[in-house]
Amino acid sequence: MKFFTKPVKPEDNADEQLLNSYRATRDLKVLGKLYERYMPLVYGVGLKYLKDEELAQDAVMTIFEELTQKVHQHEIKQFRPWLYVLSRNHCLMQLRTGKKLETVTLDEFVEFSPVLHPDTNDREEAMQALERCLDKLTPAQKQSVKLFYLDEKCYKEVADATGFTMNEVKSHIQNGKRNLKICLEKNSER
The missing domain is CATH 1.10.10.10 (Winged helix-like DNA-binding domain superfamily/Winged helix DNA-binding domain)
Known part of the structure; x- marks a missing residue:
C-alpha cells in the first residue's frame, strides 16, 4: 500500500533546520535569517488587514519580536503557514485593540x-x-x-x-x- 504525502520542498527542510538551530542556541541571527525569507509575506498580510503601509511595517517588526518567544511555545510543523496564521492573528488583534470608542x-x-x-x-x-x-x-x-x-x-x-x-x-x-x-x-x- 502506497501513502501519498505532500512533497517536502527544500526550503521546508532549511526552515526546520534554522528553527531547530534557533531553539537550541537562541541566536537571533539564526531566527532573523529564517524570518527574512518571509518578511514579504508578513508585510503583505499586514497590508491586507491593516490597510496602511506604516502599520504593516510595524507589524513586521512586532511579529519578529513575538517570534522570539512563540517558536519555543508551539510545535511548528511547517513554518510558513504557521507564520501566516500568526501574522493574520496579530493583525486582527491590532484592528480590535486599535479601535477606540x-x-x-x-x-x-x-x-x-x-x-x-x-x-x-x-x-x-x-x-x-x-x-x-x-x-x-x-x-x-x-x-x-x-x-x-x-x-x-x-x-x-x-x-x-x-x-x-x-x-x-x-x-x-x-x-x-x-x-x-x-x-x-x-x-x-x-
Whole structure:
C-alpha cells in the first residue's frame, strides 16, 4: 500500500533546520535569517488587514519580536503557514485593540446602518437611543455586549470577567446584538 504525502520542498527542510538551530542556541541571527525569507509575506498580510503601509511595517517588526518567544511555545510543523496564521492573528488583534470608542460608529456597533436615525447626524440622540436599548437587554446580554464592544474585551476576557462559559459569552453577545438591532429599528420608526 502506497501513502501519498505532500512533497517536502527544500526550503521546508532549511526552515526546520534554522528553527531547530534557533531553539537550541537562541541566536537571533539564526531566527532573523529564517524570518527574512518571509518578511514579504508578513508585510503583505499586514497590508491586507491593516490597510496602511506604516502599520504593516510595524507589524513586521512586532511579529519578529513575538517570534522570539512563540517558536519555543508551539510545535511548528511547517513554518510558513504557521507564520501566516500568526501574522493574520496579530493583525486582527491590532484592528480590535486599535479601535477606540470614539472612532467606532454606532452603525458599525450594531452592523445595521439604516437603523440609527437616518434623517439626522445627531450623535447624542443616537447614543441615547443606544443606551435605552442596552437597558432593555437581559443583564447577561448587556454585560457581555458592553464588555465586548465598549470595553473591547475578547471573548476569553469577557468569560473571565463574568464567569460565563465561552459559548454563553458568544450567545449573549450574538443575541444582545440582535436585540439591540431590533430595538433600534423600532426607535427609528417613531
